[in-house]
């Protein structure tokens with residue numbers, strides 16, 4: 001666990017009281033960032049307060065001058081949120097973290113804090129539809145230009161990254177088609193033109209992919225997905241160097257207010273304790289589901305990174321610890337046949353969420369990616385018979401049974 005630099009929690013302990021070896025992720029997931037209040041509470045305390053008080057006017061002044069560390073206001077920082085940030089940073093192997101109210105708040109703040117009018121963004125074309133709207137509509141309306149590239153093609157990246165670029169955004173695996181982008185290759189090309197590489201690591205989760213180790217600069221999450229993973233709260237997180245969080249993210253977030261609530265941080269701290277177990281189980285079940293679907297009659301496509309038939313299989317095996325919890329697949333037939341199949345499922349729920357303990361199925365063309373034009377949907381491979389299945393924690397045999405009966409096989 002990282003030694004805390006704040007004046008509470010672990011920094012009150014002597015070095016001799018702290019483990020002097022590298023702890024495993026499982027251990028960091030339950031103990032990282034823990035800062036007990038002095039009452040000796042076992043579980044993390046919920047500091048459900050908006051403001052903080054000072055012993056003296058002098059202390060307030062020095063806190064505002066950043067001379068002493070003291071929480072000022074929960075829009076900037078909060079003890080429960082800080083525990084979540086420190087724990088997730090320890091799991092990710094990042095120097096620092098800032099927690100946000102949702103994944104989109106994390107995406108927007110992580111990129112917007114780096115760009116000004118006239119700057120250029122390069123992004124992989126296949127991405128979560130709200131990220132697509134931020135890059136292709138919202139930021140351009142403020143004078144930030146963009147170019148989208150076919151994420152799997154090195155030559156397309158090389159061409160796009162021959163121009164001065166402020167930020168590169170990649171989502172890998174992509175939502176919903178599970179395409180794989182080579183994080184190390186893109187980071188190398190991006191750094192040559194001085195760009196900051198931001199990775200949407202939602203689909204892989206902190207358990208299965210470490211973009212910072214592969215050369216990326218910034219990672220963001222929708223904590224709503226695998227981090228909570230139990231369908232309860234929204235949340236997000238931005239991770240990167242101390243310098244980036246301190247000089248870019250914090251000033252931006254402090255004044256624009258995308259902060260995470262203490263209550264959500266408290267829920268998410270507990271979720272982190274079981275995240276590794278949950279994600280490993282979801283990944284192993286997703287592989288079983290993908291292998292099963294690939295052998296079924298009536299299925300025209302299965303896209304899962306750890307299936308040998310996947311275009312990015314070798315790369316996925318190198319860069320990920322598991323193939324993810326999401327399987328994209330299509331039935332033979334039109335939209336009506338697809339809806340009929342979805343409606344026949346008895347265990348798997350129809351929902352636009354993912355990374356949940358309950359298995360969820362989505363029809364991207366009519367829901368999550370509906371806002372994209374038919375042409376853009378086509379370039380992303382989103383057809384009317386495509387579905388995205390987020391594999392949960394049910395027994396995998398019950399999921400296979402459910403899929404089989406809905407296919408009528």
Ligand SMILES: *Cc1c(COP(=O)(O)O)cnc(C)c1O
Nearest residue numbers: 102103104128175202222224235
């Ligand atoms: C869900 C999701 C987001 C946005 O997260 P919210 O918590 O819903 O705001 C961003 N990127 C990907 C890949 C996602 O799946």
